[in-house]
Amino acid sequence: MSANFPSGKPENGADTSVRSSAQSTGSYEAGRPVNRPAHAENLRQELGNLKNDLDVLLQRAGDLSERELSEAYARMMTKFSSMRFAAKGIAAEAGRQLNQGVDITSDYVKARPLQSVAISAGVGIVLGMLMTRR
Secondary structure (H helix, E strand, C coil): CCCCCCCCCCCCCCCCCCCCHHHHHCCEECCEECCHHHHHHHHHHHHHHHHHHHHHHHHHHHHCCHHHHHHHHHHHHHHHHHHHHHHHHHHHHHHHHHHHHHHHHHHHHHHCHHHHHHHHHHHHHHHHHHHHCC
């Protein structure tokens, strides 16, 4: 999907194309995004594309009719909604991974309490030594 503003490509030559919604939301398997780092990178790139599209729309707003402005607004809101959905998916995945990490750590501490205390004390000593060097 592209920005499709009535007067064509902007004077500054900015690329106003945006990926399709299937690409922006990524592939999902069992409720989890597949290839998550690429998914996050696509979202970052799409946010940049949306910003460029908004900049172009603001530059051309004076030259557009009321109908053209409302169509451009509808396209921008559709893109924004798609990216918001993708961002919620990334946040949900991050929360799930955080909870999984907490559960694994908790299980480890329950299984090996003395070793966990020793590791914590060692990390505390190292951090204390690093902080007193400054």
